[in-house]
Amino acid sequence: MSTFLKNNYIGSILLDFPVQPRFCDEASADDLSETIAKILETKFGPFLKLFSGSVQPAKPTLGWITLLSGEKGVTAVIRTFPTRSVVTVTVDYDLKIYEGTPPVTFNDISDLEAELAKAFQSFKKTSPIPQIKRALDFDTYFTTSDSRLLEYDVQEMVFDARSEFQHVQIARSINYGNVLILDGLVNLAEADLAYTEAIMKRGEVDYTGKDVLILGGGDGALLYELRKENAKSITMIEIDEMVMSACKVHLRLACGDTLDNYKHENYEIIVGDCIPFMVKCKEEGKLFDHVFGDLTDIPISTNPIGEIWNFFRTTLQLSFSILKEGGTYFTHANGVTAEENLKMFESTIKDTLMGFPVELTQSTAFVPSFKEKWVFYEVKRAIAGNNGPQE
Amino acid sequence: MSTFLKNNYIGSILLDFPVQPRFCDEASADDLSETIAKILETKFGPFLKLFSGSVQPAKPTLGWITLLSGEKGVTAVIRTFPTRSVVTVTVDYDLKIYEGTPPVTFNDISDLEAELAKAFQSFKKTSPIPQIKRALDFDTYFTTSDSRLLEYDVQEMVFDARSEFQHVQIARSINYGNVLILDGLVNLAEADLAYTEAIMKRGEVDYTGKDVLILGGGDGALLYELRKENAKSITMIEIDEMVMSACKVHLRLACGDTLDNYKHENYEIIVGDCIPFMVKCKEEGKLFDHVFGDLTDIPISTNPIGEIWNFFRTTLQLSFSILKEGGTYFTHANGVTAEENLKMFESTIKDTLMGFPVELTQSTAFVPSFKEKWVFYEVKRAIAGNNGPQE
Numbered sequence: 030m031s032t033f034l035k036n037n038y039i040g041s042i043l044l045d046f047p048v049q050p051r052f053c054d055e056a057s058a059d060d061l062s063e064t065i066a067k068i069l070e071t072k073f074g075p076f077l078k079l080f081s082g083s084v085q086p087a088k089p090t091l092g093w094i095t096l097l098s099g100e101k102g103v104t105a106v107i108r109t110f111p112t113r114s115v116v117t118v119t120v121d122y123d124l125k126i127y128e129g130t131p132p133v134t135f136n137d138i139s140d141l142e143a144e145l146a147k148a149f150q151s152f153k154k155t156s157p158i159p160q161i162k163r164a165l166d167f168d169t170y171f172t173t174s175d176s177r178l179l180e181y182d183v184q185e186m187v188f189d190a191r192s193e194f195q196h197v198q199i200a201r202s203i204n205y206g207n208v209l210i211l212d213g214l215v216n217l218a219e220a221d222l223a224y225t226e227a228i229m230k231r232g233e234v235d236y237t238g239k240d241v242l243i244l245g246g247g248d249g250a251l252l253y254e255l256r257k258e259n260a261k262s263i264t265m266i267e268i269d270e271m272v273m274s275a276c277k278v279h280l281r282l283a284c285g286d287t288l289d290n291y292k293h294e295n296y297e298i299i300v301g302d303c304i305p306f307m308v309k310c311k312e313e314g315k316l317f318d319h320v321f322g323d324l325t326d327i328p329i330s331t332n333p334i335g336e337i338w339n340f341f342r343t344t345l346q347l348s349f350s351i352l353k354e355g356g357t358y359f360t361h362a363n364g365v366t367a368e369e370n371l372k373m374f375e376s377t378i379k380d381t382l383m384g385f386p387v388e389l390t391q392s393t394a395f396v397p398s399f400k401e402k403w404v405f406y407e408v409k410r411a412i413a414g415n416n417g418p419q420e
Numbered sequence: 421m422s423t424f425l426k427n428n429y430i431g432s433i434l435l436d437f438p439v440q441p442r443f444c445d446e447a448s449a450d451d452l453s454e455t456i457a458k459i460l461e462t463k464f465g466p467f468l469k470l471f472s473g474s475v476q477p478a479k480p481t482l483g484w485i486t487l488l489s490g491e492k493g494v495t496a497v498i499r500t501f502p503t504r505s506v507v508t509v510t511v512d513y514d515l516k517i518y519e520g521t522p523p524v525t526f527n528d529i530s531d532l533e534a535e536l537a538k539a540f541q542s543f544k545k546t547s548p549i550p551q552i553k554r555a556l557d558f559d560t561y562f563t564t565s566d567s568r569l570l571e572y573d574v575q576e577m578v579f580d581a582r583s584e585f586q587h588v589q590i591a592r593s594i595n596y597g598n599v600l601i602l603d604g605l606v607n608l609a610e611a612d613l614a615y616t617e618a619i620m621k622r623g624e625v626d627y628t629g630k631d632v633l634i635l636g637g638g639d640g641a642l643l644y645e646l647r648k649e650n651a652k653s654i655t656m657i658e659i660d661e662m663v664m665s666a667c668k669v670h671l672r673l674a675c676g677d678t679l680d681n682y683k684h685e686n687y688e689i690i691v692g693d694c695i696p697f698m699v700k701c702k703e704e705g706k707l708f709d710h711v712f713g714d715l716t717d718i719p720i721s722t723n724p725i726g727e728i729w730n731f732f733r734t735t736l737q738l739s740f741s742i743l744k745e746g747g748t749y750f751t752h753a754n755g756v757t758a759e760e761n762l763k764m765f766e767s768t769i770k771d772t773l774m775g776f777p778v779e780l781t782q783s784t785a786f787v788p789s790f791k792e793k794w795v796f797y798e799v800k801r802a803i804a805g806n807n808g809p810q811e
Contacts, residue, residue, distance in 0.1 A: 037504065039436065039504070041508075043552060077476075077477070079471060079473060080487055084489050084495055085468075086468070088493070091492070091493030091514075091517070094487070094495055096487055098477075098485070102476055104475055104485055104497075106497055106510075110493075110514050113428065117554055119432070121497075121510075125503045125504060155559045155560075155561070156559045156562065156604040158552065158554075159563055159568065161569070163436040163506075164436045168547045169546075171547065173573075178570075179569075179570055179571065180568035203793075204786075204793050366573045366595065395595075400570070401595050
């Protein structure tokens with residue numbers, strides 16, 4: 030058993046199974062709950078009925094609910110859903126009272142569902158769900174871009190603190206190495222070289238002799254990989270020093286020695302806000318060949334409005350104002366399943382850059398720690414002469 | 421919203437938050453549930469109290485439980501866990517009664533938890549869990565090798581039937597292409613070339629002019645990739661024709677045209693049991709350069725006992741009896757997190773092959789659709805002369 034499973038939690042076991050419609054009738058509610066209780070008792074010991082009645086006294090057709098309570102404080106809720114002829118059973122227990130040994134394994138859950146299905150002459154339609162571990166001391170559940178649930182093999186949190194800007198966590202996992210988590214979202218793992226190579230289009234873009242600007246990028250991975258590409262200069266501007274000091278220690282496989290010192294011969298890390306920095310570059314006529322928008326993820330929303338979208342628009346427009354003709358802006362976007370969001374992303378880019386002749390390219394890469402395929406954009410500031418002036 | 425989310429389900433919303441110990445007292449149970457009900461009402465409408473009392477009448481120290489019922493048959497269970505000073509709230513609803521529109525989004529769940537934490541002057545320790553979709557018409561939750569929960573972007577089941585041997589499903593997903601699922605376990609997706617290349621050690625093994633045997637491999641991917649390697653002959657023996665006929669149509673990106681015809685000039689597919697087939701090869705003195713054990717996964721168990729482990733031992737021993745000296749047996753094992761199981765795997769291989777001089781090599785590869793790093797074994801039948809006779 031991994032360290033992770035030894036961790037204390039409240040376990041919720043969710044069982045569901047289809048039944049013949051007659052079992053959802055009010056009349057058979059008691060029979061049903063008694064049969065279910067008998068099956069549950071094989072794993073949890075005897076139960077006592079605390080409550081049984083229709084879900085809505087006014088509308089008994091909405092279903093029946095039974096509340097059972099057992100030894101060691103285990104509780105079970107049995108619920109019928111007449112519209113779908115489905116019964117759900119939810120069992121909750123406190124691992125501490127079970128002295129750290131869960132009363133059931135995943136195989137037991139599977140067996141229980143099979144027993145229940147058999148008792149009600151139904152066939153089990155979907156796979157069992159492993160128990161949900163609630164009230165954990167640290168995060169192990171994270172989500173995809175479309176809010177699907179993923180349970181990670183977090184062994185421990187090696188860093189956990191709140192900076193002025195965000196909640197910064199680094200989790201140790203066997204599958205992905207250490208994983209940087211910002212405000213509850215998986216940001217980058219040591220196993221995610223694929224992410225960095227996708228955003229920088231390694232092998233497709235020649236950085237030799239170029240001036241490069243990274244907005245954000247506090248994990249240091251992009252800077253570390255770009256350093257290998259013979260650029261003339263790389264400037265990185267990151268607002269959150271805590272991210273860098275945590276990654277320097279705990280995300281070493283991704284950032285190498287990049288974050289050990291901020292000032293170097295051909296690259297520099299500036300701690301600060303990228304907006305005033307770009308405004309200053311613009312005023313001073315400082316131009317870059319490539320700008321990376323390696324900033325906060327934009328959460329999925331139905332419209333491109335709100336603070337983060339505005340921030341995206343502002344940084345994109347400023348980036349273009351300090352980008353040489355023929356230069357490129359690179360950024361990450363979202364998961365491939367977030368189709369509507371990606372369309373919004375593209376139209377926001379086009380609308381924001383109305384005054385510039387641009388070429389927009391989308392690419393995808395499977396990012397191990399995200400457990401999904403991610404979309405990246407390359408926005409090239411086309412050479413006006415080639416496209417005709419658009420301003 | 422994807423097709424997937426439009427699917428009908430019973431939604432379970434799981435909230436949990438730490439509280440000051442005093443809120444877990446019996447005396448404050450009613451205040452607590454009333455405060456929580458008020459917060460839940462902002463999203464679900466008014467609630468009625470169906471039950472409130474201590475979890476165990478005999479042991480009130482085990483916690484308090486309140487059952488609420490609302491409009492549209494939504495129910496909420498509020499539970500205190502005094503040992504951990506934690507409160508859990510579980511809300512269940514029937515999507516059909518909500519006419520297909522879930523009453524809350526993932527952001528709402530996050531907001532609710534924040535409100536609850538604020539009301540009880542607690543701070544939220546872990547990230548919110550997206551709602552669990554129960555009683556779905558098709559599987560979307562699958563597990564890792566160590567029974568962690570993963571929610572897939574299954575758009576629809578393009579194939580779902582039970583063969584004489586197993587439950588055969590093929591799910592369509594955006595992230596992984598089509599995914600073959602056998603008895604509820606993710607087997608191979610169209611995006612999993614990494615799996616096939618890892619088991620065959622592409623680029624490291626020269627198959628030119630070799631005689632190759634595949635045990636299992638019904639998805640056709642291994643055969644399809646091996647066909648590109650100039651082997652002299654490839655024989656594949658798969659017991660379940662249904663797997664092959666389903667993959668031929670729906671797993672085309674993985675198997676190409678391999679399963680369209682079973683008999684070819686330099687490769688052949690035999691439908692049947694691999695054990696009698698290998699016994700016959702042994703009797704006839706037919707030897708192979710490479711044998712692939714691409715058979716059923718061995719589930720994690722505490723001891724290498726039971727039918728599947730026996731099957732593994734038998735096929736391994738038979739494979740070695742028809743393997744040329746210097747030849748290799750390749751197989752997949754388990755996820756990297758299943759450390760004890762992998763040790764069992766290795767010692768079982770060594771024990772089973774006691775009579776043969778063998779060289780055992782482990783390698784790993786991240787398999788996209790498994791969402792984890794998988795372990796593969798290469799077991800070389802060493803040339804006796806080089807190692808000294810061991811028989």
